[in-house]
Amino acid sequence: MPQLNPGPWFAILVFSWLIFLTIIPTKILSHISPNEPTPVSAEKHKTESWDWPW
Amino acid sequence: MMVSFFDQFASPSYLGIPNIAVAIALPWVLYPTPPARWINNRLITIQGWFINRFTNQLMLPLNVGGHKWALLLASLMIFLITINMLGLLPYTFTPTTQLSLNMGFAVPLWLATVIIGMRNQPTIALGHLLPEGTPIPLIPVLIIIETISLLIRPLALGVRLTANLTAGHLLIQLIATAVFVLLPMMPTVAILTAAVLFLLTLLEVAVAMIQAYVFVLLLSLYLQENV
Numbered sequence: 001m002p003q004l005n006p007g008p009w010f011a012i013l014v015f016s017w018l019i020f021l022t023i024i025p026t027k028i029l030s031h032i033s034p035n036e037p038t039p040v041s042a043e044k045h046k047t048e049s050w051d052w053p054w
Numbered sequence: 055m056m057v058s059f060f061d062q063f064a065s066p067s068y069l070g071i072p073n074i075a076v077a078i079a080l081p082w083v084l085y086p087t088p089p090a091r092w093i094n095n096r097l098i099t100i101q102g103w104f105i106n107r108f109t110n111q112l113m114l115p116l117n118v119g120g121h122k123w124a125l126l127l128a129s130l131m132i133f134l135i136t137i138n139m140l141g142l143l144p145y146t147f148t149p150t151t152q153l154s155l156n157m158g159f160a161v162p163l164w165l166a167t168v169i170i171g172m173r174n175q176p177t178i179a180l181g182h183l184l185p186e187g188t189p190i191p192l193i194p195v196l197i198i199i200e201t202i203s204l205l206i207r208p209l210a211l212g213v214r215l216t217a218n219l220t221a222g223h224l225l226i227q228l229i230a231t232a233v234f235v236l237l238p239m240m241p242t243v244a245i246l247t248a249a250v251l252f253l254l255t256l257l258e259v260a261v262a263m264i265q266a267y268v269f270v271l272l273l274s275l276y277l278q279e280n281v
Binding site: 001002003004005006007008009012013015016017019020023024025026027028029030031041 | 060061063064065074075078079082085087088090098101102105106118125126128129130132133149151152153154155157158159162216220
């Protein structure tokens with residue numbers, strides 16, 4: 001069964017981690033969220049999102 | 055010539071380039087990168103919502119120390135779900151059916167969580183090897199069992215993803231072959247089988263998403279024990 005065949009495991013490892021660490025995080029990071037994330041330990045969570053000032 | 059049903063899992067080469075490399079490198083052009091300004095289209099908005107809500111849900115049970123993993127885990131989710139879903143299209147190769155790729159992700163990430171636990175809080179990390187309130191005669195046996203279950207985790211993580219996707223692709227191919235073979239002999243049965251094939255395809259779409267989520271969720275649970 002070819003899906004269980006280990007080789008070429010090192011090439012697959014290096015190539016997939018290269019793609020995984022270079023391309024995807026830059027795409028994920030460029031998504032800006034208006035609310036800063038609050039830790040679980042915070043007393044009061046800032047839940048309201050941005051609204052028109054009036 | 056009769057080909058084996060498992061041949062679909064061997065990465066074909068085209069012009070000397072293995073398809074597994076293409077299937078890992080290229081899908082990311084499908085995701086538009088948001089601009090530096092706060093102006094979005096629908097696709098970018100839904101992407102952003104997915105990433106932010108997912109990260110929020112995943113990080114809720116974690117301590118603050120574990121929040122550094124948010125980017126890594128969100129990236130992993132996008133990576134796995136994209137490859138799983140695109141692999142369901144006909145004539146495509148699915149890299150996540152390869153055990154070597156899945157182990158290549160499972161082992162280093164699991165090892166990172168274990169090393170973090172052993173380095174920052176060795177007492178608590180080792181404490182997970184013995185549940186509280188164990189009767190004294192059971193202690194040696196239980197520590198051995200818990201150690202084995204700790205060490206088997208990366209194997210289970212990689213094999214789970216491989217087995218689920220492999221089984222799904224095999225079932226789809228088996229039932230599709232059955233439809234083709236049955237069509238000239240028993241058209242009614244063939245149509246019924248085609249209906250089953252459609253339902254199975256829906257199931258496999260769900261499995262592709264669920265298994266990517268399960269992989270990331272389990273990693274976050276291992277991290278939770280160690281931060």
